[in-house]
Amino acid sequence: MSSIPVLALPSHPDPYPAYQWHVSQEKIRFDEGTQCWIVAQFNVVQEILSSSQFLVRPLSAQVPPPIAGSSAGELFSLLIRMNEGDKHRLGKQVLQTSLNQLDLRRLDSVIAEVIEDLSRRYDINKADQLNAWISHLAVSVIARLCGFSHSELEQICLWIDEFVQCFSPISTPEQLEAASKSAVSLMSSFQTLLSSAGSDPDSFLSQLQAEAKVIGWDSGSALLANLVGLLSQSYEASAGLMGNTLIALYHDPALYTELQQDLEKLPQLIKEVARHDSPVQNTRRFVKSDGEFYGASLKSGDCILLLLAAANRDPASNFDAEKLVLNRSDTHLVSFSDGRHACPGETLAVRIVSAGLHHILTSLTHSSSNQTEAYPLAHLHWTYKPSVNGRLPVFQTYHKDEL
Known part of the structure; x- marks a missing residue:
């Protein structure tokens, strides 16, 4: 039996032996510690993600009680990733179509601009500034695509950093209050952008509004909320994917050497790291109605904890x-979810992360005392940010007495 509580695994230094144990157990079993049903085997996880019998929120609590009635809770209630039926289907179709129609040359130009801007503000040779660079990249790119100016990006990142705390069950009342204030600021900022988006019919926001009108999706508060959701969904997941890829290269010098010889393989590596050390380690689903599932008697409202990181490593x-x-x-993974709620921004995320890693790997200078070190991040070590579902490395610099 695994001695590590399942919700402690995402921030554990090495959770994968425990995940192996979970995969070896029955298809579904009840965990007293979390009061959730646990599912870890790939085919069962995939089945649940694809079934309308399992919902992203319980019917009795469409908004988590700690933020119900707040501005953050109101925004949360409009997110397509937290809804079912037409609210989800139409909104996802609008976002997916608009993202698929992005001009890749324009996207690459925006990514390059943001990388240059971040690199002027942060020294990636220093651990704390590398953390900020990594965490701000994807949010800044998407915010810039939406039309925010370079001077606004830092504030947008700060608001997103505060807003995402409303998704965490371990957030403090103070963090939840800050999340609500940031939700108001983000919605207001996007409203200002949308009101002027028509001046550029080729902009991402203009295309998004046009697609929403064609599809018949509410283009008012729901569209605003899901633009915020696009930023928040990319925030920690993209940063975690970038950080975990850097760690994978640290652990495998031969892989680092191979990659340095052909950086065009970065997208392949990123997808494999997403499987092997997923930035999103688990997600929840809630039973819609009573029924049997692989011998388990499930009741309406029961919580099922899907161990995505375990499923990815299911032999x-x-x-x-x-x-x-x-x-x-032939890679099989569920890091970007699957089925009805598969992430519409997977391709965009991989492109941004790939460009960010390309810059880091070609720009970093050796900061360790051993200048012959092959890997430019050998002077760093890391811990993981406290989280019940995200694997998010926080880089730190070794002190001389630790070497």
Whole structure:
């Protein structure tokens, strides 16, 4: 039996032996500690993610009680990732279509602009500034695509950093209050952008509004909320994916050497790291109505904890699942969810993370006392941010007495 509480695994230094144990257990079992049903095997996780019998929120609490009635709670209630039916289907269709229609040359230009801007403000040779650079990249790119100016990006990132605390069950009352204030600021800022978006019919926001009108999706507060959601969903997940890829290269000098010889393989590596050390380690679903599922008697409202990180390493889904394989030909993963609630921004996230890592790996100078060190981040170590579902490295610099 695993001695590590399941919700402590995302921030544990090495959670994967415990995840292996969870995969080896029955298809679904009840965990007294979390009061949730646990599912870890890939095919069962995928089945639940694809079934309308399992909801993203319980019917009795569409908004988490700690933020119900607040501005953050109101925004939360409009997010397509937290809704079912037409609210989810139409909104996802609008976002997916608009993201698929992005001009890639324009996108790459925006990414390059943001990387240059961040690199003027942060020295990525210093651990604390590397953390800020990584965490701000994806949010800044998407905010810039939406039309925010470079001078506004830092404030947008600060608001998003505060707003995402409303998703965490371990946030303090003070953090939840700050999340609500930031929700108001973000909604107001996007409202200002949308009111002027028509002046550029080729802009992402103009195309988004046009698509919403064609589809028949509410383009008022729901559209505003889901623009905020696009930023918040990319925030920690993209930063975690970038950080975990840097750590994978630290652990495998041969892989780092191979990648340095061909940086075009970065997207392949990022997808494999998303499987092997997922930035999103688990997600929840709630039972819609009473029924049997693989011998378990489920009741309406029951919570099911899906261990995505365990499923990704299920040997039944991927050959040599415990190994990180750069040239894996047939990858099966659920890090970006699956089925009805699969992330519409997966391709965008991989493109942003790839560009960010390309910059880091070609720009970093050796900061350790050993200048012959092959890997430019060898002077760093890391811990993981406290989180019940995200694997989010926080880099730190070794002090001389630790070397």
